[in-house]
Every structure is written in C-alpha cells, then in structure tokens.
Amino acid sequence: MSIYESNSVDKTKTYLDTLNTTLSNLHIAHRIIATEDERRWWPYPTSPERIRYLAQARNRVLEPLQATDAAVRLENYQDYDKIIFLNDVLFQWEDLVRLIGTKVDGNDEAGGVKREDGTADEYDMACGIDLAAPGA
DSSP: OEEEEEOOOSSHHHHHHHHHHHHHHTTOOOEEEEEOOSOOSSOOSSHHHHHHHHHHHHHHHHHHHHOSSTTTSOTTGGGOOOOOOOOSSOOOHHHHHHHHTSBBTTBOTTTOOBOTTSOBOBOSOOOGGGGSOTTO
16 A cells, blocks of 8 residues: 655544554565645645646556665565556545456456446546546
8 A cells, every 4th residue: 555645724634644553564575655835735726737747646656566775665465456646536435345346357266346237337547536426
C-alpha cells in the first residue's frame, strides 16, 4: 500500500498514523507520505496546474512499484496487477470492492464481481465517477 497525503485540514494525518501502525503490525508492505506544502490543491488559477500537481502526487505514490532503487521499491513489485488511486473524488468502499473484483485481461479466475446478467466487469482504468449512480 502506498499513500501520499498533502494539506489535509481534518483528522486524516491522525488516521494515517493509526493505519501505519496497523499495517506494520500486520507485516503489510506500505509507505505513507504525509506532507505539508504551501500550494493549495484547489483552486489553482488554471486546470493545468491542478493536473500537474496531481500527476506529481501520483508519481510519488507509484515509486514503490517503479523505483530503480531497491531500498524504495517493494519486494515482489512485479506481482502487483491492480492499482487503485483515490484523490479528491467522492468514493464509497463498495466501489473499491467492485474495482478490486473486476476481471483482468478477460480472466475471471480472481472471482470478478458479477452483474445480474452473469457477466463481470472488465476494464483497464476507471474513474470514481464511472461507478456513481446518475445524479450522485
């Protein structure tokens, strides 16, 4: 698990401290970066600045899977086949379960979540808004 958090004004950092302890106790590989910087995540004067900021955050989160430095890179990094990003888009835990349960490359051996018609979701990327009900 890799988390990059910045500039929260609520109890996020406290919850991340608790999560860090829990993951350590469970021997789950993780990295949590909680930073403060002088940039506000929104509103930026222009959309490209916002996109640039979010791209930099995404790249920091991916370091454990992409770093050439073995001290930063997760052991068995090549075994990961799903990455889920959460940013400032509203999500519900059920959506995460649905994303995790989707098929990968047409293979449903992982027990993909089935629709009522028996078919399973399959996609390479999805946005949180893709899973939301209309008007939600």
